[in-house]
Amino acid sequence: MRIDEAFLRWAEKCAEKVTVVRFYRWAVPTLSLGKHQKLEGAVERAYWRQAAIPVVHRPTGGRAVFHAHELTYAVASNDLDHFPLGSARDTYRVIAAGIKEGLKRLGIVAQLAEGVRESALPARLSWKNPCFLSPSRYELLLDGCKIVGSAQRRLKRSFLQHGSIPLRVNYAQMAAALAVEQEVLRKSLISVSEASRGEVTFEILCEALKEGFEQTFNVRLMGPRSR
Numbered sequence: 485m486r487i488d489e490a491f492l493r494w495a496e497k498c499a500e501k502v503t504v505v506r507f508y509r510w511a512v513p514t515l516s517l518g519k520h521q522k523l524e525g526a527v528e529r530a531y532w533r534q535a536a537i538p539v540v541h542r543p544t545g546g547r548a549v550f551h552a553h554e555l556t557y558a559v560a561s562n563d564l565d566h567f568p569l570g571s572a573r574d575t576y577r578v579i580a581a582g583i584k585e586g587l588k589r590l591g592i593v594a595q596l597a598e599g600v601r602e603s604a605l606p607a608r609l610s611w612k613n614p615c616f617l618s619p620s621r622y623e624l625l626l627d628g629c630k631i632v633g634s635a636q637r638r639l640k641r642s643f644l645q646h647g648s649i650p651l652r653v654n655y656a657q658m659a660a661a662l663a664v665e666q667e668v669l670r671k672s673l674i675s676v677s678e679a680s681r682g683e684v685t686f687e688i689l690c691e692a693l694k695e696g697f698e699q700t701f702n703v704r705l706m707g708p709r710s711r
Contacts, residue, residue, distance in 0.1 A: 485516065485646075489543035491560035492637065492644035503561035505697060505705055506646075507690045510551045514538045515661060518546040518635065531660045542646075544635035549648050550658045553675075555689045557583070558646035566701050569643060572636055576622035578700075579645055583632055584624060586696025590689070592679045594624040594631055623647075629674040650675040651684055 491504045515537055517523065523539060532539070542549075559579055561567050568574035580596055587594050624632040634647030652675045659666040676684045694705050 485540060485542055488558045488560065488644055488646050491558070492543065492639065492642060495560050495562040495642035495644075496639045498562060501563040501565065503559065503563050503566065506556075506558040507686075507693060508556050508558075509554065509686050510556070512538065513550065513552040513657070513661075514540060516540050516542045516549045516551060518542060518548075519544060519637070521545075521547060531663075535661070537661060542635060543644060544637040544646065546633075546635040548662060549633060550661050551648060552650075552654060552657065553652045554648050554650045555686055555693070556646060556648055557693065558644065560642065560644045562642040566703075567643070569638070569641065572638060572643075573622060575638075575643055575645060576634065576636065579634075580622045580624055580632075582697040582700040583649075583693060584696070585700050586689075586693035587624070587631070587676070587679075589692040589695055590676060590680045590684060592626065592631070592676060594626050594679075597623045597625050597630070626674055626679050629672060631674050631676065631679060633673075649689065651686060651689065652677045 488506065491506070495502050495504070513535075515532065517539065519542055521541075523529075531537075559567075562569070567578060577596070584594050584596070623630060623634055632647055632649050634645055636643060636645040638644075650673065653669070653673065655666045655669050659669055676689060697703070698705055
């Protein structure tokens with residue numbers, strides 16, 4: 485996630501139009517907190533210490549996210565031709581379109597969340613609860629369950645958006661780490677493997693998302709060695 489932030493800073497300073505798209509995964513289960521979120525109240529401390537789960541702060545906002553078997557995507561850009569930098573909602577919307585197109589290649593037809601106001605959430609979904617429990621505007625859902633959770637940070641002339649796409653979910657482990665009921669998680673989020681009713685690997689999802697972004701934005705994504 486420090487690399488995500490480094491690309492944001494680079495895009496902010498770069499005189500040329502640049503966009504970086506990253507797909508990565510986690511070596512060990514890890515908890516990320518929003519930029520200004522405190523550890524107290526965000527996680528189950530006893531489980532976190534016993535299981536020796538690393539905790540990091542994201543350069544973006546939002547609530548706690550438990551990263552395990554997933555693909556994390558990141559987009560950092562200063563390119564007004566492809567991304568409407570004047571509006572966070574519009575940036576969410578256009579990136580969601582690329583992800584949605586990628587998921588379609590796996591037989592997953594996701595819908596854009598209309599979003600809810602924080603004040604409209606019940607008490608159990610307060611600010612300290614996990615990110616996946618409350619869909620924000622333009623995040624992607626399948627039958628009401630979140631399949632992609634995203635967060636964004638904006639500077640004067642650039643932005644970073646990154647998010648979590650679960651390949652599969654260990655509901656018991658996630659519930660224990662985040663101090664929420666397993667049943668609540670099962671009703672709130674879904675993995676791409678569950679959604680496609682078949683095993684989806686990191687490599688398969690990478691390729692699907694790559695194709696989705698390329699078609700949506702009419703670009704060709706280049707690897708670091710293909711320039």
